[in-house]
Amino acid sequence: MGVRRIFTTTMVEATPAGETGSSDDWRDREAAIALQGGDERGLETLVRRHQIPAIRAAFAITGDRHLAEDIVADAFLNAYLRIHQFDSKRPFTPWFFRIVVNGALKAVSRRQYVSAGLDPASTEAHCDPEAHVLQRELQQSVFDAIRALPPKQRAVVVLRYYLDLDEASIARTVGSPRGTVKARLFLARNRLRKALQYAGEVDMGNKR
Amino acid sequence: MNTVERDIARAIERQVENAVPDDTDLWPVIERRLGEPNHAWHRAKPIQRRTLFIAALVALCMVALSMVTAVAVPPVRAAWTAKLTTLTGGQQQRHSSISSRPAAGGGQVIGVDPTSNVIVLSPGYVPEGLTIYEVADIPRRPPPSPGQHVVVVPHTAILVAGPASSQPTRPSDAALAAVSSLGKAGVDVVYMRYSSPTSGDYVEVIETASWAGQPQVEGESIIVTGSPAQLQESGGQTAVKLIRGRTVVTVRTNLGREQTLKVAENFKSG
Numbered sequence: 501m502g503v504r505r506i507f508t509t510t511m512v513e514a515t516p517a518g519e520t521g522s523s524d525d526w527r528d529r530e531a532a533i534a535l536q537g538g539d540e541r542g543l544e545t546l547v548r549r550h551q552i553p554a555i556r557a558a559f560a561i562t563g564d565r566h567l568a569e570d571i572v573a574d575a576f577l578n579a580y581l582r583i584h585q586f587d588s589k590r591p592f593t594p595w596f597f598r599i600v601v602n603g604a605l606k607a608v609s610r611r612q613y614v615s616a617g618l619d620p621a622s623t624e625a626h627c628d629p630e631a632h633v634l635q636r637e638l639q640q641s642v643f644d645a646i647r648a649l650p651p652k653q654r655a656v657v658v659l660r661y662y663l664d665l666d667e668a669s670i671a672r673t674v675g676s677p678r679g680t681v682k683a684r685l686f687l688a689r690n691r692l693r694k695a696l697q698y699a700g701e702v703d704m705g706n707k708r
Numbered sequence: 709m710n711t712v713e714r715d716i717a718r719a720i721e722r723q724v725e726n727a728v729p730d731d732t733d734l735w736p737v738i739e740r741r742l743g744e745p746n747h748a749w750h751r752a753k754p755i756q757r758r759t760l761f762i763a764a765l766v767a768l769c770m771v772a773l774s775m776v777t778a779v780a781v782p783p784v785r786a787a788w789t790a791k792l793t794t795l796t797g798g799q800q801q802r803h804s805s806i807s808s809r810p811a812a813g814g815g816q817v818i819g820v821d822p823t824s825n826v827i828v829l830s831p832g833y834v835p836e837g838l839t840i841y842e843v844a845d846i847p848r849r850p851p852p853s854p855g856q857h858v859v860v861v862p863h864t865a866i867l868v869a870g871p872a873s874s875q876p877t878r879p880s881d882a883a884l885a886a887v888s889s890l891g892k893a894g895v896d897v898v899y900m901r902y903s904s905p906t907s908g909d910y911v912e913v914i915e916t917a918s919w920a921g922q923p924q925v926e927g928e929s930i931i932v933t934g935s936p937a938q939l940q941e942s943g944g945q946t947a948v949k950l951i952r953g954r955t956v957v958t959v960r961t962n963l964g965r966e967q968t969l970k971v972a973e974n975f976k977s978g
Contacts, residue, residue: 540742543738543742544735544739547734547735547738548735551732551733551734551735552728552730552732555728555732555734556724556725556727556728557724559724559727559728560720560723560724565727565728568728569732569734569737572734573734573737573738573741576734576738577738577741577742580742584758639718639719639722639723642715642716642719642720643719643723646720657716657720658720661713661716661717661720662717662720662721662724664717689712689713689716692712692716693712696712696715696716
């Protein structure tokens with residue numbers, strides 16, 4: 501949950517004038533400006549701050565942790581090469597995650613991860629198999645449904661429900677019109693809702 | 709978020725947190741890749757691309773500018789030439805914007821120098837839309853005949869009229885040549901006499917194309933302010949060089965004296 505909170509603060513869009521923003525934004529901008537000046541320590545700062553959520557987002561899209569790490573490493577190097585294109589008045593996170601998400605989508609299409617999803621083995625490593633059985637079943641159902649989503653829908657789901665971006669930010673991140681994002685979210689949500697209802701009728705009924 | 713959305717979020721979060729632990733560190737990998745031999749090339753590539761892009765853009769702009777100059781300007785000049793040539797024909801009016809308006813005593817075009825856009829008009833002959841100023845002298849030439857007229861056409865043309873009270877007099881060939889050479893140099897030159905504040909002096913006005921950022925319009929006249937006494941010292945003939953966009957002019961006299969004078973803002977029709 502901690503990572504989620506980081507994102508809800510760092511992914512906030514700055515005002516056009518760039519006058520406001522969280523302290524995380526400012527740290528990102530300072531690091532990016534340092535990087536623009538050729539200081540590689542700026543890159544290290546950005547890597548340390550964003551690598552975990554970036555890998556997790558890429559993993560949620562590709563379903564392959566090693567691939568996700570490669571994608572994120574490439575994304576940081578690409579960001580380094582294209583840092584002169586970064587507008588330091590704007591937050592770094594959406595700009596960077598656009599690179600990550602596009603990289604993940606490209607990787608998915610290149611490797612034809614038609615059924616790409618989460619690797620159950622990798623997700624079990626830190627789980628307590630005896631606790632929260634119902635939740636795990638529910639989560640498994642969700643991931644089955646996510647696995648079945650087309651990559652672009654999967655990407656917007658990750659951006660919306662993992663990175664907590666609003667539709668406008670998602671549109672900017674994936675480079676699609678807001679209406680397209682809305683439609684993808686709508687379709688994905690319907691599928692996931694059905695999966696949830698199917699797998700966790702009792703549980704869902706209790707929650708509602 | 710509603711319940712379904714919260715469940716989706718929680719499920720994704722739980723799953724990715726399990727799959728990617730918090731101690732994952734990519735920096736060593738990235739640092740190693742930064743140190744790879746071809747990294748410098750990678751770093752230089754976008755800079756080279758950018759440089760090439762800027763160079764190409766500059767080249768494109770220069771080509772476009774030269775094309776505009778080559779294509780757009782000649783027709784404009786040709787249009788002016790056509791007007792003046794029309795006037796050369798004298799009585800043939802093929803261009804409606806400048807029509808002939810015989811003044812008292814009648815008038816006609818008595819000569820033309822298309823290259824320098826100098827037209828010699830007969831006394832009192834005033835093409836409509838143009839303003840005729842009193843006399844002009846051609847610098848470093850014999851004194852003008854009193855009553856000669858100059859018609860000022862902004863930007864391109866100089867029309868020289870003959871004396872108002874005598875038979876049409878064509879300026880000397882040398883005078884026309886002098887105007888022509890200045891015209892060829894790309895300078896709009898107006899030879900005119902001004903009546904205020906120092907009557908009787910002649911001024912050479914160079915750069916009439918604009919004044920204080922505003923384009924000169926047909927019929928504009930120039931008023932030079934300054935010490936009349938100083939101007940009178942000049943001995944009757946004064947050269948005023950107007951510098952585009954400035955309100956200060958340098959007055960050069962035929963005695964070699966130079967004065968910096970402020971030119972009135974009201975650069976209006978005389």
